[in-house]
Amino acid sequence: xxxxxxxxxxxxxxxxxxxxxxxxxxxxxxxxxxxxxxxxxxxxxxxxxxxxxxxxxxxxxxxxxxxxxxxxxxxxxxxxxxxxxxxxxxxxxxxxxxxxxxxxxxxxxxxxxxxxxxxxxxxxxxxxxxxxxxxxxxxxxxxxxxxxxxxxxxxxxxxxxxxxxxxxxxxxxxxxxxxxxxxxxxxxxxxxxxxxxxxxxxxxxxxxxxxxxxxxxxxx
Amino acid sequence: xxxxxxxxxxxxxxxxxxxxxxxxxxxxxxxxxxxxxxxxxxxxxxxxxxxxxxxxxxxxxxxxxxxxxxxxxxxxxxxxxxxxxxxxxxxxxxxxxxxxxxxxxxxxxxxxxxxxxxxxxxxxxxxxxxxxxxxxxxxxxxxxxxxxxxxxxxxxxxxxxxxxxxxxxxxxxxxxxxxxxxxxxxxxxxxxxxxxxxxxxxxxxxxxxxxxxxxxxxxxxxxxxxxxxxxxxxxxxxxxxxxxxxxxxxxxxxxxxxxxxxxxxxxxxxxxxxxxxxxxxxxxxxxxxxxxxxxxxxxxxxxxxxxxxxxxxxxxxxxxxxxxxxxxxxxxxxxxxxxxxxxxxxxxxxxxxxxxxxxxxxxxxxxxxxxxxxxxxxxxxxxxxxx
Amino acid sequence: xxxxxxxxxxxxxxxxxxxxxxxxxxxxxxxxxxxxxxxxxxxxxxxxxxxxxxxxxxxxxxxxxxxxxxxxxxxxxxxxxxxxxxxxxxxxxxxxxxxxxxxxxxxxxxxxxxxxxxxxxxxxxxxxxxxxxxxxxxxxxxxxxxxxxxxxxxxxxxxxxxxxxxxxxxxxxxxxxxxxxxxxxxxxxxxxxxxxxxxxxxxxxxxxxxxxxxxxxxxxxxxxxxxxxxxxxxxxxxxxxxxx
Numbered sequence: 001x002x003x004x005x006x007x008x009x010x011x012x013x014x015x016x017x018x019x020x021x022x023x024x025x026x027x028x029x030x031x032x033x034x035x036x037x038x039x040x041x042x043x044x045x046x047x048x049x050x051x052x053x054x055x056x057x058x059x060x061x062x063x064x065x066x067x068x069x070x071x072x073x074x075x076x077x078x079x080x081x082x083x084x085x086x087x088x089x090x091x092x093x094x095x096x097x098x099x100x101x102x103x104x105x106x107x108x109x110x111x112x113x114x115x116x117x118x119x120x121x122x123x124x125x126x127x128x129x130x131x132x133x134x135x136x137x138x139x140x141x142x143x144x145x146x147x148x149x150x151x152x153x154x155x156x157x158x159x160x161x162x163x164x165x166x167x168x169x170x171x172x173x174x175x176x177x178x179x180x181x182x183x184x185x186x187x188x189x190x191x192x193x194x195x196x197x198x199x200x201x202x203x204x205x206x207x208x209x210x211x212x213x214x215x216x217x218x219x220x
Numbered sequence: 221x222x223x224x225x226x227x228x229x230x231x232x233x234x235x236x237x238x239x240x241x242x243x244x245x246x247x248x249x250x251x252x253x254x255x256x257x258x259x260x261x262x263x264x265x266x267x268x269x270x271x272x273x274x275x276x277x278x279x280x281x282x283x284x285x286x287x288x289x290x291x292x293x294x295x296x297x298x299x300x301x302x303x304x305x306x307x308x309x310x311x312x313x314x315x316x317x318x319x320x321x322x323x324x325x326x327x328x329x330x331x332x333x334x335x336x337x338x339x340x341x342x343x344x345x346x347x348x349x350x351x352x353x354x355x356x357x358x359x360x361x362x363x364x365x366x367x368x369x370x371x372x373x374x375x376x377x378x379x380x381x382x383x384x385x386x387x388x389x390x391x392x393x394x395x396x397x398x399x400x401x402x403x404x405x406x407x408x409x410x411x412x413x414x415x416x417x418x419x420x421x422x423x424x425x426x427x428x429x430x431x432x433x434x435x436x437x438x439x440x441x442x443x444x445x446x447x448x449x450x451x452x453x454x455x456x457x458x459x460x461x462x463x464x465x466x467x468x469x470x471x472x473x474x475x476x477x478x479x480x481x482x483x484x485x486x487x488x489x490x491x492x493x494x495x496x497x498x499x500x501x502x503x504x505x506x507x508x509x510x511x512x513x514x515x516x517x518x519x520x521x522x523x524x525x526x527x528x529x530x531x532x533x534x535x536x537x538x539x540x541x542x543x544x545x546x547x548x549x550x551x552x553x554x555x556x557x558x559x560x561x562x563x564x565x566x567x568x569x570x571x572x573x574x575x576x577x578x579x580x581x582x583x584x585x586x587x588x589x590x591x592x593x594x595x596x597x598x599x600x601x602x603x604x605x606x607x
Numbered sequence: 608x609x610x611x612x613x614x615x616x617x618x619x620x621x622x623x624x625x626x627x628x629x630x631x632x633x634x635x636x637x638x639x640x641x642x643x644x645x646x647x648x649x650x651x652x653x654x655x656x657x658x659x660x661x662x663x664x665x666x667x668x669x670x671x672x673x674x675x676x677x678x679x680x681x682x683x684x685x686x687x688x689x690x691x692x693x694x695x696x697x698x699x700x701x702x703x704x705x706x707x708x709x710x711x712x713x714x715x716x717x718x719x720x721x722x723x724x725x726x727x728x729x730x731x732x733x734x735x736x737x738x739x740x741x742x743x744x745x746x747x748x749x750x751x752x753x754x755x756x757x758x759x760x761x762x763x764x765x766x767x768x769x770x771x772x773x774x775x776x777x778x779x780x781x782x783x784x785x786x787x788x789x790x791x792x793x794x795x796x797x798x799x800x801x802x803x804x805x806x807x808x809x810x811x812x813x814x815x816x817x818x819x820x821x822x823x824x825x826x827x828x829x830x831x832x833x834x835x836x837x838x839x840x841x842x843x844x845x846x847x848x849x850x851x
Contacts, residue, residue: 059814061770063787064803071608071800150677154774157679158791164679171683171778179687183680190675271736296738306733310751310826320737352828368737378736 003177011166011181018162018189021083021155022148026193028084029091030141036092037099038125051097058093062086062151066158083155090151091144098140102133135208138201145193149186163189221247222268222376222410227277229263229433237263238433240277247282247375248406252423254413256456260433261412265378268410269295281376296320299369299377299407303384305361307353313339313364314349320372331371338367343397359390366398370405379411383418395421416457420445428453466539466575473534473541474574475555475564481511487518498550501525505561507554531556534563542571608796612804615797626785628805635772635782635809642704642768643761646711650764651757654719658726659749667720670713678771682706686778699779703772710771711764718760722753755829758821765817769810783809 004011036054040047060068069075069082106129114128153164163185170179202208222245229238238260245251253261266272268279270291279286286294307316317335322328336346342363353361362382369377383391383398399422402409413419419426420441428436428444430452437449448454479493480502490499494513501508501520509525517524532544532555544553545568552565615621622628657663686702693701726749734748750757776784786802789795822830 056811056814059766059810060807061766061773061810063770063773063784064806064810067787067791067799067803068807071612077796146675150675150679153677153679157774157777157788164677167677167680167683171687174687176687179680179684183677183684186677186680187675269736271732292738292740294738295736300733300736302729302733302736304727304729306727306729306731306736308730308734308748308752309727310754310828312828319734323738323743352826354828365733368733 003175004181007178007181011163011185014161014163014165015185015189018149018152018164018185019192021080021160021162022087022145022152022189023193024084025087025091026141026145026148028088029095029144030137032088032092033095033099034130037096038103040096040100041103047100051100054093054096057089062090062154063157065089066155066160078159080155080160082158083152083160087148087152091148094144094147095137095140098137098143099133102136102140103129105136106132131205134201134205138197141197142194145197146190149190149193153182153186221245221282222251222408223280224264225278225280227264227267227274227279229260229267229272230275236433238267238274241429241433241435243427243435243438245408245410246424247408249424250402250409250411250422252411252413252419252426253429254416254419254423254426254456255429255436256431257414258431259429261414261429262380263433264429265380265410265412268376268378269298269300271295296323296372297374297376299372299374301365301369301377301379301382303381305353305358305365305385307361307364307368309353311352312349313351313353313356316353316364317368317371319368320374324372334371335367338370339364341370341401342367358386359394362386362394363397366401375408377407377409379409381413382411384413384415391418398422428456466537466542473532473536473555473563473566474570475534475566476570478552478554478562478565480562481520483508483520483522485520487513487515487520490520495552496550498552500550500554500562500565502562507531507556507562510549512549531560532566533558538571538575541566541574542568545571608800611797612800615801616804621801628783631781631783631785632805632809635769635784635806638700638704638707638772638775638780638782639765639768639813642707642711642772643765645704646708646715646764646768647761649708650712650715651719654716654757654760655723655745655749655753657716658720658723658753659745661724667717670716674713678706678710679774681709682771682775682778690778700781703775703778703780707768707771707775711768714760714763714767716760718757718763719753721760722756723749725756726752751826752829754825755821758817758825762814762817762821765813766810769806769813773806 036050040050065086066082067077069086070077070079073081073085075081110132111124111129114124119127152162153167155162156164156168163182166178166182166185169175170177170182224241224243227238227241228236230236241260241264243251253264255261263272267274268281268286270286274287281298307313308319311319314332314335317338318326318328318331321331321334326334332349336349339346339349344360344363344367348356348360348364353364356364362385365382369379383394386394395418411419411422413422423441425438425440426444427438430436436456437444437453439447439449444453444457448457478500479495480500481490481493482503483501490511491513493499494511497513498510499513501511508522511520511525515524526549530540530544530547530553532541532553534555534557541553541555544555545551545566546553548554548565550565552567553571554565555563557563624630653666657666682703685706686699689702689705690698730748730752731744734744739747772780772782773784773787776782776788783802783806786798787806790797790799790802
């Protein structure tokens with residue numbers, strides 16, 4: 001424990017880097033997944049293609065993807081962009097399905113009522129469909145967030161530093177304190193992401209205030 | 221015969237679902253258990269095939285105590301139909317129907333051939349045999365559920381709200397077909413429903429249960445409507461039980477002979493035979509429609525027939541007979557035999573007279589009680605057949 | 608860059624010997640197979656039991672929550688703690704195998720549980736009511752109906768094991784991960800990227816193989832290929848979440 005007390009500054013700065021490397025892809029992934037998921041929801045024939053395509057991307061192991069990113073992006077191996085890009089790909093792979101599920105979860109009669117009242121296209125999507133899909137999308141986002149926080153730590157192996165450095169150092173130099181700091185830091189960060197997403201989702205869906213948080217697909 | 225003898229079911233929590241139930245479901249007949257939710261009707265049904273074990277009392281089938289039999293063997297000998305069909309989603313329709321025969325060791329080709337036969341029996345085309353349950357409508361799935369229960373030709377069937385999950389139109393159709401099937405098969409059926417109309421339509425006898433698992437009354441449908449045993453039964457059967465009583469007719473409708481003409485006959489002949497300006501046109505004794513005297517042309521043609529007016533079956537309900545009389549342009553309702561041939565006609569006044577007679581003279585046991593296959597039963601005409 | 612990777616992959620020297628691609632691939636497949644068998648032997652019966660009985664659901668919740676632990680941390684912690692207690696090759700492989708098994712359990716458990724839980728209670732009731740013995744109900748109704756979700760759990764576990772076995776090269780495990788870790792250590796990007804391509808290829812192949820297997824063994828009545836009377840299913844797998 002003294003190791004942790006002596007290195008709070010280091011742990012803090014690594015945690016911030018970790019949060020950025022895991023968080024930015026979450027936002028980027030969401031931005032890309034929303035239109036993709038909407039297309040797959042709107043044009044059913046696209047759904048299997050979009051889902052199978054993103055599903056295949058998700059099968060590539062993280063270490064391999066980190067290493068292969070420079071080939072695709074032309075970056076140097078130590079560039080954190082590689083990690084952000086790889087994590088964004090994973091996030092998209094998880095979220096496209098979630099967005100489709102979320103839009104599918106909008107009650108048919110509500111959607112029909114919106115259509116009948118003359119709401120079309122973008123206004124129906126932004127005004128009715130998307131808000132009602134938020135609980136399901138938020139549940140998917142929570143899964144992606146927890147997964148991202150864990151995967152990002154692997155980037156230490158290719159030399160992109162974040163909390164994973166504590167794990168690697170702790171192992172290489174046999175410092176249990178560092179190892180514990182890394183594990184607890186990752187858990188705390190995952191918990192923080194989870195709480196933030198739940199709070200934001202709650203704020204965006206005030207009509208659900210009295211009901212239980214969505215459990216579908218969420219990490220318990 | 222299924223016999224309940226002082227059967228009680230008490231759950232560990234102390235709730236009594238069924239309390240000292242004694243009743244007999246006679247061989248070859250439909251016995252309906254009806255009552256509000258919590259009356260123990262489903263529990264009673266499920267104790268017969270030992271899906272639930274009674275706390276005390278005995279249940280016997282044809283004199284054999286079910287407690288002495290191996291549960292799986294017992295169940296294989298009893299047809300079982302449940303509310304949502306309970307079809308196996310991963311099996312084709314024919315495989316679903318063949319379940320029990322295959323369990324009993326029947327070889328596959330025999331079992332499948334029998335399954336296809338049963339599909340037709342329950343009113344489904346054989347082409348559905350290779351499909352999966354998800355490809356069928358709710359009504360079709362229920363029919364498959366019935367076919368599956370019939371597959372091993374069990375003498376006894378248990379049916380737990382089998383038609384509750386489908387829409388009213390389909391339900392009426394399924395009920396009618398189920399009765400037609402039962403007339404051929406003569407199974408001993410225990411049938412659970414919460415719907416008193418369904419109980420009255422289907423039951424040879426109806427057992428009304430009250431909350432807490434007490435038997436309130438066991439009687440034939442018409443007896444139940446005419447003489448409810450107590451306020452609970454009267455209330456459950458409902459205020460409109462007089463109207464419900466129209467579901468029964470003692471004996472045969474008093475149809476009068478009706479002169480007919482055929483398509484192609486002269487307008488002159490039609491005028492001679494007409495009563496009050498209308499004559500019935502038939503083809504090989506089957507009613508086609510009404511011809512109005514004074515229609516243009518000198519021949520009776522198919523285009524000139526006034527369609528509309530439902531047909532009443534000879535042994536059908538008073539409700540159907542009244543409907544037929546009121547909807548016919550001539551004011552004379554057309555009554556047909558079960559084969560669809562003309563039996564005669566009757567007026568609304570005549571139907572009401574029958575209703576009056578039944579009301580006053582309803583002390584004897586209704587004719588439907590003894591042998592359902594000999595006595596004409598209620599026949600719904602889905603959608604209303606037009607002559 | 609790409610040419611040097613290609614050259615590395617084509618170099619006959621890399622296709623033979625103890626550090627050759629066939630050997631490493633065999634090692635990787637071997638670890639994966641051992642881990643999957645061990646994990647399945649633990650998780651599948653447990654998941655089926657929880658789904659069938661509805662008891663001990665906290666197991667599923669706990670397994671899901673445990674996924675938040677970073678795999679790298681788990682791997683290092685167990686190696687550090689267990690490694691010195693063992694000798695020889697076992698010191699390197701045993702901790703890794705144990706971690707891989709631990710990682711494979713949650714998705715397998717969740718898949719088996721969700722699959723059995725998804726069985727229509729009416730179908731289960733009908734099966735029993737028609738006189739099937741409990742074992743027959745499990746074998747001919749619950750298991751086949753649970754198969755799509757169960758296999759989706761197997762897929763998740765399999766991909767996770769292949770991915771994490773790669774990382775486990777860092778703590779001394781053999782397999783394709785050796786090229787990545789050793790390449791990174793010596794700054795040999797061609798070997799590193801070549802190994803990464805092999806690992807990616809292995810994962811894709813495993814995924815496609817399992818998809819084909821799923822298609823072969825899952826009844827068409829369950830795949831959502833057909834539209835139900837109401838409700839439209841998206842064709843394809845229902846996924847159990849997992850990590851790389």
